[in-house]
Amino acid sequence: MAAKVPSVTFNNGLTCPILGLGTWQSNPGEVTRAVGEAIDIGYRHIDCAHLYFNEKEVGEAIKEKIKQGIVKREDLFITSKIWNTYHRPDLVEKAVKISLSDLGLDYLDLYLIHWPMAYKEGSDPFPSDANGKVIYSDVDYVDTWKAMENLVEKGLVKSIGVSNFNSVQLTRILNAATIKPVTNQVECHPYLNQTKLFDFCEARGVTLTAYSPLGSPQRPWAKPDEPSLLEDPKVLSIAKRLNKTPAQILIRYQVDRGIIVIPKSTSKSRIAENFNIWDFSLSEEDINAINSLDCNGRLIPQAEGREHKDHPFANPDITF
Numbered sequence: 001m002a003a004k005v006p007s008v009t010f011n012n013g014l015t016c017p018i019l020g021l022g023t024w025q026s027n028p029g030e031v032t033r034a035v036g037e038a039i040d041i042g043y044r045h046i047d048c049a050h051l052y053f054n055e056k057e058v059g060e061a062i063k064e065k066i067k068q069g070i071v072k073r074e075d076l077f078i079t080s081k082i083w084n085t086y087h088r089p090d091l092v093e094k095a096v097k098i099s100l101s102d103l104g105l106d107y108l109d110l111y112l113i114h115w116p117m118a119y120k121e122g123s124d125p126f127p128s129d130a131n132g133k134v135i136y137s138d139v140d141y142v143d144t145w146k147a148m149e150n151l152v153e154k155g156l157v158k159s160i161g162v163s164n165f166n167s168v169q170l171t172r173i174l175n176a177a178t179i180k181p182v183t184n185q186v187e188c189h190p191y192l193n194q195t196k197l198f199d200f201c202e203a204r205g206v207t208l209t210a211y212s213p214l215g216s217p218q219r220p221w222a223k224p225d226e227p228s229l230l231e232d233p234k235v236l237s238i239a240k241r242l243n244k245t246p247a248q249i250l251i252r253y254q255v256d257r258g259i260i261v262i263p264k265s266t267s268k269s270r271i272a273e274n275f276n277i278w279d280f281s282l283s284e285e286d287i288n289a290i291n292s293l294d295c296n297g298r299l300i301p302q303a304e305g306r307e308h309k310d311h312p313f314a315n316p317d318i319t320f
């Protein structure tokens with residue numbers, strides 16, 4: 001029988017499996033198989049987004065596994081994210097309904113604002129001008145948040161949260177919220193361990209979700225000569241001593257910190273490997289050694305929105 005994944009409890013009393021499967025760049029031709037295999041292995045949490053252009057194929061796997069009686073809808077925890085071109089309050093319900101229809105679901109467990117920046121509304125996810133520069137919209141993400149709250153009231157989503165929000169942006173949401181965000185999903189791994197943002201969120205009852213926990217080696221702008229987390233000597237030496245793989249160490253690092261973690265894979269063996277982390281934990285000494293790798297090593301800078309007033313990482317005065 002598959003191991004049961006421990007859960008994190010949100011500020012609204014609902015729970016979320018601490019380990020989930022990422023789906024960015026999971027090829028539509030492979031993702032149905034991969035999500036199906038993940039559910040067979042024991043994953044119950046799947047991280048999706050409208051921007052990943054594969055929600056229909058993820059939905060096919062969910063439908064099939066429910067049909068086979070492997071899981072019931074309520075056993076699963078499905079996240080999606082509203083893309084930057086749908087921030088205008090009157091578009092928010094339309095956006096969630098597109099993801100629900102693509103996934104074949106009648107509710108989401110979690111819906112996130114993918115980024116704080118609003119882009120020009122329309123069908124192009126990266127609307128750009130003649131010089132290739134993204135065209136922005138001036139919608140305030142606080143107004144988007146108020147429309148997200150309506151989705152909870154309407155039963156379309158169980159919980160709402162944010163992604164890629166810095167501490168100042170999160171504070172603005174918390175000050176305006178009737179329904180508090182349950183999580184902030186951000187890039188988090190040993191080269192950018194987010195200790196300050198994690199402490200800040202924890203003190204306010206907001207969980208952290210770690211994306212790109214393995215260092216996102218598949219990201220399109222990766223350079224061949226860059227240091228690789230999966231080959232980092234410190235990570236390798238801990239993995240060797242504990243008889244685990246580097247990926248298992250990187251995933252367990254987040255679990256042991258109480259951070260939700262969503263590694264992506266479409267390989268059956270790596271999906272299984274990434275799930276097989278329940279028979280060990282890291283000592284304080286190992287966690288401290290991994291923490292010492294922190295070097296502000298951001299891998300997902302969202303460079304194309306950098307001049308946007310709401311870009312979360314562009315203001316040097318806001319350090320986390």
Ligand SMILES: NC(=O)C1=CN([C@@H]2O[C@H](COP(=O)(O)OP(=O)(O)OC[C@H]3O[C@@H](n4cnc5c(N)ncnc54)[C@H](OP(=O)(O)O)[C@@H]3O)[C@@H](O)[C@H]2O)C=CC1
Nearest residue numbers: 022023024047211212213214215216218247263264265266
């Ligand atoms: N909110 C946001 O803005 C963002 C959210 N995300 C979410 O987080 C998820 C994870 O982040 P992502 O950037 O995809 O990167 P990850 O850090 O999860 O790395 C995924 C890559 O690592 C490879 N891999 C997976 N398991 C192993 C293993 N055991 N050993 C060696 N290599 C492995 C995968 O290849 P293979 O598939 O071949 O196994 C893939 O190339 C995304 O898929 C997405 O759901 C990501 C970025 C931004």
Ligand SMILES: O=C1CO[C@H](CO)[C@@H](O)[C@@H]1O
Nearest residue numbers: 024049051114164300302
């Ligand atoms: O989830 C994500 C994956 O990649 C996208 C393209 O850069 C990002 O915008 C986003 O954060």
